[in-house]
Amino acid sequence: MRYLPLTEADRSAMLETIGAPDVDALFSDVPEEARLTGPIEGLPMHASEMAVEKHMRRLSKKNLAASDAAFFLGAGAYKHHVPASVDHIIQRGEFLTAYTPYQPEIAQGTLQMLFEFQTQVARLYGCHVANASMYDGSTACWEAVAMASRIARGKKRKVVLSGALHPHYAEVVKTMAKFTEDEIAHASPALQAQPDNDGLIARIDDDTSCVVVQYPDILGRVTDLQPIADAAHEKGALLIVVNTEPVALGAIRSPGEMGADIVVGEGQSLGVGLQFGGPYLGLFAVTSPKHVRQMPGRLCGETVDAEGKRGFVLTLSTREQHIRREKATSNICTNSGLCALAFSVHMTLLGEKGLRRLAMENHCLACHAADRLAKVPGVSVLNDSFFNEFTIRLGTDARAVVRTLAERDILAGVSLGRLFPNNAELADGLLVAVTETTTEEDIETLASALEEVLS
Structure with missing residues (x-):
């Protein structure tokens, strides 16, 4: 049984108090194209528990896990090893x-x-x-x-x-x-x-x-x-x-x-x-x-x-x-x-010395990645200074490159066009993050793929 304690009179009184003409006005900040006007198309009205579990398992197989790819995503969320x-x-x-x-x-x-x-x-x-x-x-x-x-x-x-x-x-x-x-x-x-x-x-x-x-x-x-x-x-x-x-x-x-x-x-x-x-x-x-x-x-x-x-x-x-x-x-x-x-x-497990060692390992690997990517024709490294994350310019729309490499199980980084969709001047920028979980093989995989895609 649904629990709906409010009557139409209750709702009308509440809307009048807050100055809203109707319930829909409460969702005015949600774009109209994002609002549901009925059941979700293609979604069945009901299914058994086993059928739902099977369907969700099929959907989960479409995910590309961070541990299953050459991973260079960052921009505020970083893949580090957690003991x-x-x-x-x-x-x-x-x-x-x-x-x-x-x-x-x-x-x-x-x-x-x-x-x-x-x-x-x-x-x-x-x-x-x-x-x-x-x-x-x-x-x-x-x-x-x-x-x-x-x-x-x-x-x-x-x-x-x-x-x-x-x-x-x-x-x-x-x-x-x-x-x-x-x-x-x-x-x-x-x-x-x-x-x-x-x-x-x-x-x-x-x-x-x-x-x-x-x-x-x-x-x-x-x-x-x-x-x-x-x-x-x-x-x-x-x-x-x-x-x-x-x-x-x-x-x-x-x-x-x-x-x-x-x-x-x-x-x-x-x-x-x-x-x-x-x-x-x-x-x-x-x-x-x-x-x-x-x-x-x-x-x-x-x-x-x-x-x-x-x-x-x-x-x-x-x-x-x-x-x-x-x-x-x-x-x-x-x-x-x-x-x-x-x-x-x-x-606590790291301690001060451990944190410093971890930081230096991140930085050294990032420097290696920047040096290697700078050798790719058409790629230039923007930064004079960085820690474990830096920006490269590709000379073409980075979003298309990211999508192409993702199909090869390479998560190449975060395109600036995705972060700043309204700024066309940033469209060829790619933010690349490197941590202690990145291997030299991963770096070479990214560089080789960029050489092929940008050629």
Whole structure:
């Protein structure tokens, strides 16, 4: 029996209260061509459980798994080796408690893990304090923008986004800003060896609440953030730095060292597999203690009980589930706890030296790949600097090349035409990512296939 508690009168009263003429108006943001007007064509109205299972198995065989191909995809989601011990440890009884510790006194394992996780993220980012994680990197990016607006007390509403910020992150910021008074100043990236930092700085004015940059950026470029931080601070704005590849911070300077006020990012690379796009892990940290109370989410802290024994507590919870909605910094209701645990376990197993070795292995393999691909006729490497991801130009539409190579079980990278579909100047760009899972044979396979396709 369907559970439909509302009458037509109830619906009419609700629509009248919110000022909507009908239910369809609630879906006005969904393009008409994406809305269903009836049953899905070609899908049977019913089928047996066994028939559905058989059909789904047939569909699954159409997938090309990352482990079954020469894999060079990146752009914010990276294929790294996750030790089997990570999965073993996160299933231990200490962590199989409630998914979020509403009663901290009975979730000490979870709280201690989150405390250690926060410490690891803060050290990785070069910041004073980190929170107990967010949903993913893109939503963490928006929460940082909203936090900067709160710190500015609404007196500054301009948000300057770097053109080299991941376009999906930029779209999340623009989408959320529809419901605030923030003005988003955005630009498109240019296919050049170094990002246009001077152009970015020129867009910062007295009305700017924050500047958002990516490090390394969407084209894989690594740049000194200090001049941007100085320019932002001169105008009373905050510098927000987005990092989508935490392994990179085992080899390059942390954003906090270069003047970042808020550092956010995606933690998927450590402990969390690709998993068809999620769930992932948002990281969030600040450099100044005075900004801690404006952070979204939750913070765990260490204390002692009445008997002097070490214990862990929820030190700060500024989310609406714990306090009045109008006092909350965010409507985030939980965190990616299991992913945070996997991140922390993987980071602990690596240690500082292990992370640095992993980073150097990634970089060395990427350098080898860039050198080899640069020898392919028609291919040019854009970057002067990069970590494990760089951009090449093919002289032809990269999307067509990517599709052709995928048919040969080579996932050649992410075409910039896919990331920036409205910018024809980027159409021949291909973003190539290389990690420790990439072999020299994979690199040679890609290079040879490009030589054949581009000839």
